[in-house]
Amino acid sequence: MSVYQELGVTPVINAAATLTRLGGSRMAPAVLEAMNDAAGSFVHIDELQAKAGAVIAEITGAEAGYVTTGAAAALTLGTAACLAGMDVSKMDRLPDTTGMKNEVVVQKGHRNAYDHAVRAAGVRFVEVGTLGYPGAGGTFGWQIEEAITEQTAAVFCPILETPGTLSLPEVAEIAHAKGVPVIVDAAAELPPRSNLQRFIAEGADLVAFSGGKAIGGPQSSGILAGRRDLIDSVALQHQDMDVRAETWSKRHYIDEGRVRGVPTQGFGRALKVGREEIAGLITALKIFAAGKDEDDWARWDAVLDVVHESLDGIPGVTVHRTSAPPARYPAIWVELDEQVTGIGSYALINELLAGDPPIAAAESLADHRRVGVLPHGLTTEEAGIVGRRIRELTVG
């Protein structure tokens, strides 16, 4: 009996890509083996993080790296590092930022639902730029420049293509001229694999990636890559700090005058990472980095071919297929003429999920009468089921 049967939970066929609410990605056998292996012994997590960080640094071109419980956790911890640096009393006070530099500058066009992760560290956003006028709205460089004051802890620059926003290289140049770090949310910006290095090369001081999306690591894993001093601060604000100065693995920090004492159970304790996740993430990252974007595309296209076969020639159904860059991945978008099919986009999504087996389809274009089939989480066999089920439900 599977664990899901035992709990009475019904598995879902995932045609909606790497969604957190469905469990993220399908981990490769080598990743699961690494996690199992890691569970077999105790290790110093500090040491494991340091070795994992070296792998992340090498793959991203950053000075240092750290494994987190996800991109959101990476953003929260990264922000905490920009606030506290190596000041242990500040670490102890977070998320109360009274009396600290506690403002983060962000372009209005970069505000998004995930930026809660940055605000969670206790900062206040200072927004610059406009949405909607003049033209499509936008930001001028001088606006960022003027918004950076003595109170600025960081500039936040998610990778979003909102028209009129300044790009990362432009933002980084302005921020660095004022001595302020730039935090980048690149959670879902893979593939292309070249993005593993791109944002660091473009001037990011910290970059967050999800481990449970394209990298194919554990759902509750992520990467923070960036400046050594900021990653050092993250490490001190994370995990188990229930130690004495005399026995602390980093007691040389005290001797060297880098910290006044041992930080206590830090702000990041609620975001702690297990050795299994660290091992799984690093194994997945190595596999992902060694792979080729073209091979992903070929595999995904083959999966979508199977779905596509069932969808040809249905009255009222138009199949839109993205099969080449600049699209980020291949996809099928099924456009419905409800007059002919008798079923609209939202009803189709709900019927697919209510079926046996349940199928989760992508709903981001449902307002435009389109239902998406995305290949990331589908086996060839499941793709056949998805195609046949959509056909049954749309043949009017």
Ligand SMILES: *Cc1c(COP(=O)(O)O)cnc(C)c1O
């Ligand atoms: C998925 C996502 C996140 C959160 O990433 P987790 O790894 O799930 O914590 C943050 N920002 C963006 C833009 C995302 O797409």
